[in-house]
Amino acid sequence: MSNHGKQDKANSSAKRGISRRQFLSYTLGGAGAFMAAGMSLPMIRFAVDPILQKKAGGTWIKVVEASKLTNEPQEFKFKIHQVDGWYVSDPELTAWISKDDSGNAFALSPVCKHLGCTIGWNTEKNNEYVCPCHGAHYTKDGKNLVVAPKPLDEYDLKIENDWVYLGPIKANTRVK
Missing domain, CATH: 1.20.5 (Single alpha-helices involved in coiled-coils or other helix-helix interfaces)
Structure with missing residues (x-):
């Protein structure tokens, strides 16, 4: 080769x-x-x-005995258990709960619809919710009177065995 x-x-x-x-x-x-x-x-x-993951149905939180409710709004604090992805927390929330003239209970969110401050009841002795930050005013039903563009949000509410249970927040159904 x-x-x-x-x-x-x-x-x-x-x-x-x-x-x-x-x-x-x-x-x-x-x-x-x-x-x-x-x-x-x-x-x-x-x-x-x-x-x-499947979303759980709306959870109801036991807040207060129905017999303790009055026509005058009262502030009640309660904790919810929330899972946001992998983050688990138990934040404390607040609701203003009272009865209307017909005796029906309702609960309003304390978050002002103007810029998100926390409102208080009757702080100016005028039987209105008042925002201390920018002076927004709301009626007992949550109707916006001054400054705020929308009424206060409302919690779903049910009464079982003389206990008030609150559900998710929704747009106010009491005012137009």
Whole structure:
């Protein structure tokens, strides 16, 4: 066999296989892709799992005995258990609960619809809710009188076994 034949045979075998540089490049690239997938899958699951979980129905919170309610609004504090994605907390909320002229109980949110300050009842001795921040005024039913663009929000309310239960906040249904 001549030198020329050996050279052709060496060139043809080099063309069939991969070089050492290509092997290392493929190996490192594959290992890097495997590690990137291993790191990103838990992050994707962390972000998507809370979205896929079924939402619980509206929960009712036991707040006060119905016999303690009066026609004069009273401030009641209560805690709710909330899960926001992976964050679990028990914030304390407040509601102004009273009875209307027909004796029906209702609960209003204390959050002013102007800029979100906390309102108080009868602080100016005028039988109105008043916002201490910017002077918004509301009637006993939560109707906006001055400054605020909307009436106070209302809690869903039910009475069972002489206890007042509050549900989610909704737009005020007492005023138009």
